[in-house]
Amino acid sequence: MVSAADNEPQLTIKAHQGENPTIALDAMGGEAMPAAAIDGALRATAAGAKVLLVGDEKVLRAELAKRSGGAGSGLEIAHAGDVISMDDHAADVRRRRDSSVMVSMQLVKDGRAAAAVSLGHSGATMAAALLVLGRLKGVERPAILANVPTGDGFAALLDAGANTDAKPSYLQQFAVLGSAFVASVWGRQNPKVGLMSIGEEPHKGNELTRAAHELLAATPGINFHGNIEGRDVFTGVVDVIVTDGFTGNVILKLAEGEARALFSWVRQALQSDLRSRLGGLLAGPALRRIAQRVDPAEYGAQPLLGIDGYAFIGHGSADAVAVASAIRTATTALQAHALERTKEALAAVG
């Protein structure tokens, strides 16, 4: 079986027990929680990661006890009496300090964990990170970085949805944040930055992209490739795709929806007659590998960039494999000193 983590770029660093930093895992927020969080944490722990489960202690202890090896796994629990559900408002975190996502961030703030990971309400996770950990100097708005599959790896897209109305200066900061992360964590030297627009020429686009293009072209320390178009997203022509959170979120959900639609049409077509049916049986494993590759639920965690600390958001439908992959992503980012590299990059822009 090809696990999600194996697909991730540059995530081959093996975690070793004792050496690794503690990851606070919000074990309550998300569709399949806490079961997927616990199974994922056990999986990651077995691979050497250090995980601190955050949530209702009674519930988590009972779930752990159900699993063979669960009680003796060394998994610690930090109690949080509340949970932000998918139907709540992001701003609710302000008055719900005992929610699992807020407690996770507070553990990082207090130095009891090195990073926080949540698979729950992404708006609430961003709000909690901002509230507890704050913004980095030089950053007006933090952004969510998402992975987009390309021919031979991934590209980073930001903002994936945190800022629906952006100013040109936000996009400039996204470029710096994304470049620092991709260079340090993915190990890509001098990553190419593309500005999502609707034509290659600098004057093509909307008011936002035209102004952002000028800013990006004048930004020191980034490798600005210029405008890219929707058709360039999957070709890997750039390493970092910069866009506002509205467009970024539309892109990610469209990409996910199109992949699902195409593969469902492929499945139907492979049932259409005997010849196609036989072909489908033979080619099935190869086709499934591609379907898996383009499934965003497989990618693990998206970093919140511009936050003064390590915070990650996973897909709400994450299963145990995705949770383990999210923990691995957080561990890798810590080992790569992504935050320090980001601060240096921001300081260089001035």
Added chain:
Amino acid sequence: MVSAADNEPQLTIKAHQGENPTIALDAMGGEAMPAAAIDGALRATAAGAKVLLVGDEKVLRAELAKRSGGAGSGLEIAHAGDVISMDDHAADVRRRRDSSVMVSMQLVKDGRAAAAVSLGHSGATMAAALLVLGRLKGVERPAILANVPTGDGFAALLDAGANTDAKPSYLQQFAVLGSAFVASVWGRQNPKVGLMSIGEEPHKGNELTRAAHELLAATPGINFHGNIEGRDVFTGVVDVIVTDGFTGNVILKLAEGEARALFSWVRQALQSDLRSRLGGLLAGPALRRIAQRVDPAEYGAQPLLGIDGYAFIGHGSADAVAVASAIRTATTALQAHALERTKEALAAVG
């Protein structure tokens, strides 16, 4: 062979010689012109359409003479001494009245043709249509309508790229324009309208979509479904997708790019080992039908809605099949009295 036209929704009306209105075809603008225009026009004429070629008369006569049956095809030519190339600015049409796209629009204005079709510079085609034919009453900005493949047909997306910065009132008008076209030309009763956003709830989205949602909910005569997300584009949950031209253009180019990327990965995967290779051979025809279905070059022509006349834009890389399909789309829209239906719909909104 499955032709592009066969894939189009409700385009089964056969054109009959003598009864059909004349389509002015810009035979010069586009990548494969004038060859593809002439071959496409001959194809459409053979099917009963009436085409007036617009372009350099000497060049077109010479090209026609090369083809068997070309000279005796009954294809008429209207001379235009200039052509707007892909590198020109849209606004150039203002001072280049002799360009093939401007002459095509003028033929419609003068009543010598009932509709104009261009496969060239889409910005210039829109500019020429606006300059010569003007806007409909109640329309601030015309929009380009594009077809998006869904499970069992197509959805209409507008704006596909004419207005990169939109106001909420533009989106309201797009909803009315798109609904009238889809109802009259595609024959869909009471078509469902979705507003492209990043969450189903009315308050999700950016400033533009939040304001547009309120307007759309209060617009008489349209069937407003509410917000849709990127993942809903291909499911056919709505008939008309309303969005600004920047987002619309990103969506269309992304959809095109992802389909190409996925099918190229599928092709690679089907070469990976003997078993997959054999499967690919057997399933090939079924897979190719899907690849063709999602190729936008196959769709023919996109109407310019909100223009006081019939004007259509085709894909710049159109071949003869796509040109013939574009002519068929224009003929069908005329037969369906799309413009009259649109005027009635706009009047009802007030």
